[in-house]
Amino acid sequence: MAEQRSPHDLPDVSGLSVAVLGGTGDQGRGLALRLAMAGHRVVIGSRSRERAEGAAGELGEGLPVSGAENAEAARGCDVVIVAVPWDGHRALLESLAADLAGKLVVDCVNPLGFDGKGPYALDVEEGSAAQQAEALLPDSRVVAAFHHVSAVVLLDPEIDHVDLDVLVLGDDREATDTVRALASRIPGVRGIYGGRLRNAHQVEALTANIIAINRRYKAHAGLRITDV
Amino acid sequence: MAEQRSPHDLPDVSGLSVAVLGGTGDQGRGLALRLAMAGHRVVIGSRSRERAEGAAGELGEGLPVSGAENAEAARGCDVVIVAVPWDGHRALLESLAADLAGKLVVDCVNPLGFDGKGPYALDVEEGSAAQQAEALLPDSRVVAAFHHVSAVVLLDPEIDHVDLDVLVLGDDREATDTVRALASRIPGVRGIYGGRLRNAHQVEALTANIIAINRRYKAHAGLRITDV
Numbered sequence: 520m521a522e523q524r525s526p527h528d529l530p531d532v533s534g535l536s537v538a539v540l541g542g543t544g545d546q547g548r549g550l551a552l553r554l555a556m557a558g559h560r561v562v563i564g565s566r567s568r569e570r571a572e573g574a575a576g577e578l579g580e581g582l583p584v585s586g587a588e589n590a591e592a593a594r595g596c597d598v599v600i601v602a603v604p605w606d607g608h609r610a611l612l613e614s615l616a617a618d619l620a621g622k623l624v625v626d627c628v629n630p631l632g633f634d635g636k637g638p639y640a641l642d643v644e645e646g647s648a649a650q651q652a653e654a655l656l657p658d659s660r661v662v663a664a665f666h667h668v669s670a671v672v673l674l675d676p677e678i679d680h681v682d683l684d685v686l687v688l689g690d691d692r693e694a695t696d697t698v699r700a701l702a703s704r705i706p707g708v709r710g711i712y713g714g715r716l717r718n719a720h721q722v723e724a725l726t727a728n729i730i731a732i733n734r735r736y737k738a739h740a741g742l743r744i745t746d747v
Numbered sequence: 748m749a750e751q752r753s754p755h756d757l758p759d760v761s762g763l764s765v766a767v768l769g770g771t772g773d774q775g776r777g778l779a780l781r782l783a784m785a786g787h788r789v790v791i792g793s794r795s796r797e798r799a800e801g802a803a804g805e806l807g808e809g810l811p812v813s814g815a816e817n818a819e820a821a822r823g824c825d826v827v828i829v830a831v832p833w834d835g836h837r838a839l840l841e842s843l844a845a846d847l848a849g850k851l852v853v854d855c856v857n858p859l860g861f862d863g864k865g866p867y868a869l870d871v872e873e874g875s876a877a878q879q880a881e882a883l884l885p886d887s888r889v890v891a892a893f894h895h896v897s898a899v900v901l902l903d904p905e906i907d908h909v910d911l912d913v914l915v916l917g918d919d920r921e922a923t924d925t926v927r928a929l930a931s932r933i934p935g936v937r938g939i940y941g942g943r944l945r946n947a948h949q950v951e952a953l954t955a956n957i958i959a960i961n962r963r964y965k966a967h968a969g970l971r972i973t974d975v
Binding site: 526527636637638639640682683686688711712713714715717718720721722724725727728731732735736737738739740741742743744745746747 | 754755864865866867868910911914916939940941942943945946948949950952953955956959960963964965966967968969970971972973974975
């Protein structure tokens, strides 16, 4: 029986280890840095162990970050953040389905295109990157989150308070609560429930609007949810 | 020649009159109320003049709000907000194309469905409600805005500061600046440029997520854009 609880209650996730697949990219390194600074053991995953270890080493002395090939990173951690470029998303998850079985998988991939008029959202056969992950990983719990974090902000050592809310989407309450708690480990960030996975497309696609906002205002924009 | 200007500069829109088509609904009445409180002459439009006049009268004594049939409301105002239910959107705009010629049309319609699992975004042939409006109204300037405003908040006489940013999307800088300025006439609200009209779908669809947030947190959630 589920007990009555506040939607603001969060579990203690301080002991969870986190893999970041595609973690040598800007978004991946930014998330790895902030979660390691919060005390989590983090493994940056890459196709190349050397590049993963290099990226981990560059994040700073004394942080609990290491590097590994994607499959080893996935197997060795409790939570696995998928931060690969969209065009490698399907192939990577197909190849790692067995390694990701039983894991909590957090998809933060934004399927976007760019042309002379700027960014735009791509159509995804499954509806969204997160739903594609869910379709490819039947033995994992899939949550969508961290779409709008600015890599520039995450990687800026001068910024100790990150001013944004992370929308966390999924159909499994325990899984979304865990990822909300993980997001909230970054000072300034709140992990806010953002709906079911079938409503992930527009959250991913909204990254195109945020890029347009960044260009117009010369900003590193994020979202805050009011009245929550 | 466009002069160099700050993205935060806004034109003076205090003299603009505003029609709200479908203005007897909650969202339409809320916008009509707040814009009239800001001093704009507002005409609530409806298929029924009587219902339009009734809705205008209920908004309060002394406000510059009147009611009219949709076509008359459209012809008589500078800016026309389209706030009809999605299932009447296409037919209404087709019927009013001539009345809306030369007008600045602000589409705030959210194509959503609801089932046992809650709200979800509907597919729209043209990409979004706003793009449908653009396709149906070749002689109007079409901007998308006001998707996430809470009618409950707008209509609450106790709330004098509305805590949200209004994303304003469109391809015509003068038109989006005008609508940004109009949104910013509501105390607390900022009108923020949110990208081109081709990126309107995800802003409309995000209303499904906001409804999910409202249900989870028992809130009237809105968005703020950080670092802008």
